[in-house]
Amino acid sequence: MLFSYITYKKIIFSKTNILPDFTTIANELWIIILVFLFHLANKIELPQEGTIKRKEKYLEKTYIKFKIMYGDIIECKFQNNRLTALAYSILIYENFNRYKLARFVENIKFRLTGKPHTLGVMQVYTDKMINDFESVELGTNKILKTYQRHIEEYKENKKGEYYTEWQLISDIISDYNTGEDYLSSVDELHTLIENKFYPDNIIPLIEIEEG
Numbered sequence: 058m059l060f061s062y063i064t065y066k067k068i069i070f071s072k073t074n075i076l077p078d079f080t081t082i083a084n085e086l087w088i089i090i091l092v093f094l095f096h097l098a099n100k101i102e103l104p105q106e107g108t109i110k111r112k113e114k115y116l117e118k119t120y121i122k123f124k125i126m127y128g129d130i131i132e133c134k135f136q137n138n139r140l141t142a143l144a145y146s147i148l149i150y151e152n153f154n155r156y157k158l159a160r161f162v163e164n165i166k167f168r169l170t171g172k173p174h175t176l177g178v179m180q181v182y183t184d185k186m187i188n189d190f191e192s193v194e195l196g197t198n199k200i201l202k203t204y205q206r207h208i209e210e211y212k213e214n215k216k217g218e219y220y221t222e223w224q225l226i227s228d229i230i231s232d233y234n235t236g237e238d239y240l241s242s243v244d245e246l247h248t249l250i251e252n253k254f255y256p257d258n259i260i261p262l263i264e265i266e267e268g
Contacts, residue, residue, distance in 0.1 A: 116249060119149050127193045134197045138255040139262055140204060143226065144197050146246035147233055151180045180234075203232040204262070211263060225262055
């Protein structure tokens with residue numbers, strides 16, 4: 058009712074220009090239109106299904122790309138696909154957070170300062186210049202050593218009788234990089250990669266060492 062009245066008064070009766078009048082802030086018609094558009098925009102939500110599909114497509118594309126590039130380095134390190142999937146999840150997450158341009162800047166900073174820095178696609182802390190392939194080599198070595206250390210502690214009962222597979226995975230992720238967000242994000246990636254690309258031949262990480 059109010060909208061109809063203002064439309065009649067401002068457009069039909071007065072025959073004024075319907076474009077916004079920037080000489081006055083109190084333009085009732087455009088205020089109502091903008092409020093309407095604001096509320097309409099707030100109610101628009103992107104379909105969750107479409108968002109999930111885009112994430113899955115990105116993950117699949119990135120995984121295949123990295124498998125071609127670094128698969129020979131990663132897959133010879135581990136005898137268990139659960140660890141292989143974990144290595145890929147850390148690689149993909151680190152790459153997402155440190156894209157090529159950011160890593161290029163890090164390389165320049167390292168050359169200028171010579172101070173130890175995280176470098177390469179797997180963001181390995183190092184005191185020498187390394188490329189992406191070397192960072193994957195060092196990064197997967199770090200994952201493997203952390204896994205072996207926790208397994209030894211578990212076998213010596215330092216981890217306790219109720220040490221679980223999930224706790225082991227969490228310890229490996231947290232050792233690689235700290236933070237709750239990092240842990241939850243990599244853990245989610247790990248689950249997705251394992252379910253999609255390694256549905257079979259998953260041997261429990263703790264039992265495999267116990268024979």
